[in-house]
Amino acid sequence: MAIKKMGNQTVKFSNPPSIISTASIVGPKEGEGPLKDYFDIVLEDDLYGESTWEKSESKLQKKSVNNALNKASLSLSEIDYIFGGDLLNQIIASGYSARDLQIPFFGLYGACSTMAESLSLGAMIVDGGYADKVVCVTSSHFSSAERQYRFPLELGNQRSLSAQWTVTGAGASILSSNGNGPYITHVTTGKIIDPGIKDVFNMGAAMAPAAVDTIITHFNDTGFAIDDYDYIVTGDLAAIGKDILLDMTKEEGLDLTEKYKDCGLEIFDNEKQDTHAGGSGCGCSATVFNGYLYNLLINRKINRILLVATGALHSPTSTQQGESIPGIAHAVSICTNIS
Amino acid sequence: MAIKKMGNQTVKFSNPPSIISTASIVGPKEGEGPLKDYFDIVLEDDLYGESTWEKSESKLQKKSVNNALNKASLSLSEIDYIFGGDLLNQIIASGYSARDLQIPFFGLYGACSTMAESLSLGAMIVDGGYADKVVCVTSSHFSSAERQYRFPLELGNQRSLSAQWTVTGAGASILSSNGNGPYITHVTTGKIIDPGIKDVFNMGAAMAPAAVDTIITHFNDTGFAIDDYDYIVTGDLAAIGKDILLDMTKEEGLDLTEKYKDCGLEIFDNEKQDTHAGGSGCGCSATVFNGYLYNLLINRKINRILLVATGALHSPTSTQQGESIPGIAHAVSICTNIS
Numbered sequence: 001m002a003i004k005k006m007g008n009q010t011v012k013f014s015n016p017p018s019i020i021s022t023a024s025i026v027g028p029k030e031g032e033g034p035l036k037d038y039f040d041i042v043l044e045d046d047l048y049g050e051s052t053w054e055k056s057e058s059k060l061q062k063k064s065v066n067n068a069l070n071k072a073s074l075s076l077s078e079i080d081y082i083f084g085g086d087l088l089n090q091i092i093a094s095g096y097s098a099r100d101l102q103i104p105f106f107g108l109y110g111a112c113s114t115m116a117e118s119l120s121l122g123a124m125i126v127d128g129g130y131a132d133k134v135v136c137v138t139s140s141h142f143s144s145a146e147r148q149y150r151f152p153l154e155l156g157n158q159r160s161l162s163a164q165w166t167v168t169g170a171g172a173s174i175l176s177s178n179g180n181g182p183y184i185t186h187v188t189t190g191k192i193i194d195p196g197i198k199d200v201f202n203m204g205a206a207m208a209p210a211a212v213d214t215i216i217t218h219f220n221d222t223g224f225a226i227d228d229y230d231y232i233v234t235g236d237l238a239a240i241g242k243d244i245l246l247d248m249t250k251e252e253g254l255d256l257t258e259k260y261k262d263c264g265l266e267i268f269d270n271e272k273q274d275t276h277a278g279g280s281g282c283g284c285s286a287t288v289f290n291g292y293l294y295n296l297l298i299n300r301k302i303n304r305i306l307l308v309a310t311g312a313l314h315s316p317t318s319t320q321q322g323e324s325i326p327g328i329a330h331a332v333s334i335c336t337n338i339s
Numbered sequence: 340m341a342i343k344k345m346g347n348q349t350v351k352f353s354n355p356p357s358i359i360s361t362a363s364i365v366g367p368k369e370g371e372g373p374l375k376d377y378f379d380i381v382l383e384d385d386l387y388g389e390s391t392w393e394k395s396e397s398k399l400q401k402k403s404v405n406n407a408l409n410k411a412s413l414s415l416s417e418i419d420y421i422f423g424g425d426l427l428n429q430i431i432a433s434g435y436s437a438r439d440l441q442i443p444f445f446g447l448y449g450a451c452s453t454m455a456e457s458l459s460l461g462a463m464i465v466d467g468g469y470a471d472k473v474v475c476v477t478s479s480h481f482s483s484a485e486r487q488y489r490f491p492l493e494l495g496n497q498r499s500l501s502a503q504w505t506v507t508g509a510g511a512s513i514l515s516s517n518g519n520g521p522y523i524t525h526v527t528t529g530k531i532i533d534p535g536i537k538d539v540f541n542m543g544a545a546m547a548p549a550a551v552d553t554i555i556t557h558f559n560d561t562g563f564a565i566d567d568y569d570y571i572v573t574g575d576l577a578a579i580g581k582d583i584l585l586d587m588t589k590e591e592g593l594d595l596t597e598k599y600k601d602c603g604l605e606i607f608d609n610e611k612q613d614t615h616a617g618g619s620g621c622g623c624s625a626t627v628f629n630g631y632l633y634n635l636l637i638n639r640k641i642n643r644i645l646l647v648a649t650g651a652l653h654s655p656t657s658t659q660q661g662e663s664i665p666g667i668a669h670a671v672s673i674c675t676n677i678s
């Protein structure tokens with residue numbers, strides 16, 4: 001069989017899968033941000049009726065999948081696989097959600113790049129004919145992430161200005177072999193790039209070089225020009241990572257200024273909402289893509305985007321052991337029209 | 340494109356990928372067990388020259404990938420993707436290994452089912468033409484797992500007899516679109532099955548029903564009979580899980596007694612090595628498959644196996660919050676001959 005790769009890291013689909021439905025659900029703070037009107041559900045209480053934040057996060061995932069199915073008038077039994085992941089140790093938000101959904105489950109971990117990882121693998125599995133429909137879902141939760149990665153919330157620690165605010169939310173996409181788009185046409189899978197950053201309150205700097213590497217590889221592999229895209233959207237580089245990315249790509253001869261957005265800068269109003277550098281977490285790109293960007297695509301406000309979710313592949317243990325924070329970024333090219 | 344699924348959860352490959360090379364590397368205790376002659380490298384010291392067990396585990400992965408490449412006279416640049424995962428929080432053993440290998444990386448988390456998850460996704464990506472060659476790799480380490488999941492080793496806690504011993508080791512498989520086998524012909528992807536077990540020292544009981552579900556689904560989906568297989572091999576059900584599996588499958592009309600093996604019971608001599616119920620961990624099925632079983636296949640001692648790696652999708656946090664331990668099992672059908 002002919003290899004479907006373009007260049008070193010990019011796949012071009014011969015039967016581009018359609019994203020036939022999406023859903024997004026966010027916490028109260030995200031529901032006060034600039035994108036509030038684009039989310040399906042805004043929680044009034046981030047515990048979501050559960051006894052713990054971890055159980056709440058799992059419920060967010062399950063609800064987003066069920067919502068995406070309802071919008072497409074599909075039942076759980078029509079889904080072949082679920083590709084899911086999150087930030088919690090042993091991805092328990094995804095595991096307990098998939099337990100209740102009873103769909104064959106591929107667990108993923110790509111830190112905050114997981115939404116793009118799930119779309120990449122899901123698209124290959126649908127394009128290849130191994131599934132007719134799959135669900136891709138990720139989540140994060142401010143409170144479950146804070147206590148796992150940083151400090152107990154009860155301590156009320158002050159946050160440094162380069163720190164980001166983990167988004168409480170989940171987003172789900174249903175990919176189908178049949179549909180009217182938007183279509184996933186290409187995916188560029190990232191290598192891990194480690195700029196040597198050790199400050200866990202400066203994730204944007206740790207992840208930006210990986211995003212730069214994947215974006216440049218994507219353009220080299222595909223031959224696309226910047227003007228082929230309406231937006232090039234990173235996951236959660238936030239204010240500091242954005243500047244680094246724009247500088248680094250400019251040095252490589254790519255001026256992204258006019259086309260560039262970052263989900264972490266879209267979801268919050270940093271000044272009014274005291275979110276410092278901006279949003280982060282698997283739920284950041286998941287809710288911004290499945291809520292806001294998908295809406296723009298299906299309403300033909302935009303026609304083609306490159307979604308580049310970014311992840312930091314470290315843990316509190318690796319940080320304690322003196323390791324740096326390596327980044328990864330996966331790019332998914334999404335277009336309303338493939339004719 | 341025609342859907343390549345058989346039944347509900349099984350894929351049959353039209354161009355079955357070849358497992359052209361494998362490698363296995365284990366710790367000192369595994370090197371004293373019954374399979375010692377089948378492993379490529381047996382460490383004398385489980386720190387492997389590193390300052391922490393986590394860094395040692397990451398080095399195990401990297402070494403197993405490089406070893407598998409060397410055996411096949413391949414360079415890193417000839418590998419399209421690496422599918423890797425492990426048991427550590429945020430899969431840092433895999434992340435830091437993939438950082439150094441510089442191959443586009445898909446991070447996975449399926450607990451101890453990860454070897455089968457990586458082979459399943461890797462085989463679909465190669466069969467589908469998205470890659471020519473991929474590496475699938477997983478690891479675990481007794482000491483990094485004990486302190487993360489259970490107690491500090493320094494406490495010297497007594498272990499209950501139903502407890503299992505996490506294997507120190509890593510295994511890697513290289514899948515290729517061209518080769519002379521053994522071939523991955525089918526994969527059956529598991530749903531999460533939760534029997535309600537809450538005892539973290541009885542993982543075999545928590546995972547056995549998932550293995551039963553996947554095995555029965557595999558036979559129903561494919562029409563294979565038990566006699567089509569030389570071995571049906573679970574990942575790490577160990578002594579208690581084995582009995583449960585044999586009882587439950589018998590109730591469903593499948594008598595596996597003559598064909599059944601469990602990697603957790605093969606790797607240690609439980610009585611002599613004081614390993615209680617048997618081995619466990621991602622590294623258990625990874626080293627037993629890539630060391631022992633692959634050797635039997637390429638030397639034509641056996642012709643067809645069903646590898647059913649099993650995982651428990653919980654975390655210390657979910658246990659503390661009163662959740663039960665859900666299991667998952669993915670089955671990979673491997674055959675020396677596809678003519």
